[in-house]
Amino acid sequence: MLIRPSPVPVRVLVVGPQQLLRESLAFFLAASQELQIIGQIDSDLTRLHFIKASPPHVILVDVDLSTGLNLNLLSAVSQHFPTLPIVVLTACTQRDLLRQLLAFKLAAYLSKAMSGQELVAALLSVTKPGGATIIASALTKLLLAENAEEDDFVWRQATLTQREQAIFALLLTGKTNQQIAQLLHVNPQTIRNHNREIYAKFGVNSRFNLLLLANRAKSSQTE
Numbered sequence: 468m469l470i471r472p473s474p475v476p477v478r479v480l481v482v483g484p485q486q487l488l489r490e491s492l493a494f495f496l497a498a499s500q501e502l503q504i505i506g507q508i509d510s511d512l513t514r515l516h517f518i519k520a521s522p523p524h525v526i527l528v529d530v531d532l533s534t535g536l537n538l539n540l541l542s543a544v545s546q547h548f549p550t551l552p553i554v555v556l557t558a559c560t561q562r563d564l565l566r567q568l569l570a571f572k573l574a575a576y577l578s579k580a581m582s583g584q585e586l587v588a589a590l591l592s593v594t595k596p597g598g599a600t601i602i603a604s605a606l607t608k609l610l611l612a613e614n615a616e617e618d619d620f621v622w623r624q625a626t627l628t629q630r631e632q633a634i635f636a637l638l639l640t641g642k643t644n645q646q647i648a649q650l651l652h653v654n655p656q657t658i659r660n661h662n663r664e665i666y667a668k669f670g671v672n673s674r675f676n677l678l679l680l681a682n683r684a685k686s687s688q689t690e
Contacts, residue, residue: 476503483529532564575601620684
C-alpha cells in the first residue's frame with residue numbers, strides 16, 4: 468500500500484511589538500497542522516539576522532500605523548528578501564495611513580476584525596505560486612469609500628473587449644505579464660499594452676489599484 472507523505476507545513480515567523488499578541492497569534496496558528504511557527508520576534512531591525520539564519524515561508528507582521536510601528540522593518544525586509552511573502556495585520560481605520568502601508572505592495576493586508584480561519588487561509592494562500600495579493604474586504608471598503616460614487620465596476624468591466632476580458636480575468640488571479648502572454652500565445656509587450664487600456668477604462672494606474680476596485684465590487688455584491 469502506497470503511503471503518501473504528509474505535506475510540508477508552511478513555516479511562519481510572527482513579528483510584532485507586543486509580546487502578548489505575538490504569543491497569542493503563535494499559539495492559535497500552531498494549532499493548524501498546515502502551519503509551523505518557527506519563531507516570534509519584535510520589530511527591532513537587528514533581528515533581520517534571525518530571518519537569514521532560519522528563513523520562513525511567510526512573515527506575519529502586526530503593525531500599528533498610528534505610531535509607525537514596524538514600517539521600518541517592513542521596508543528592510545522587503546529590500547533584503549524581495550521574494551519572501553509578508554502578511555500584515557492591522558486595526559487601522561485611517562485611509563491615509565493605510566495607503567502608506569499599501570505602498571509596500573506586500574503579499575496580504577489583513578484586518579484584525581477577520582476570523583482565525585480567514586487568517587490561516589490567507590497565510591496558506593500567499594505561499595502558493597502565482598497567488599494574487601490579498602486585501603481584507605474591511606480595508607478595501609475604507610480605502611474606496613470616498614470614491615464610492617465613481618465605483619461603477621460592473622459598467623467599467625462591460626466596456627472591455629473580449630481580449631481585454633480574458634487578460635482582466637488573469638490579472639485578478641495574480642498571473643504575471645509573462646504568464647498571461649504564454650497562456651494567450653502572444654508576446655509580453657502586447658499584454659502590457661492591453662493592461663494600459665484596461666487600467667484606463669477602470670480609472671486606475673496600476674494592477675494594485677485594479678485589485679482594490681475588484682475587491683470592493685465583490686464585497687458589495689455579498690452585502
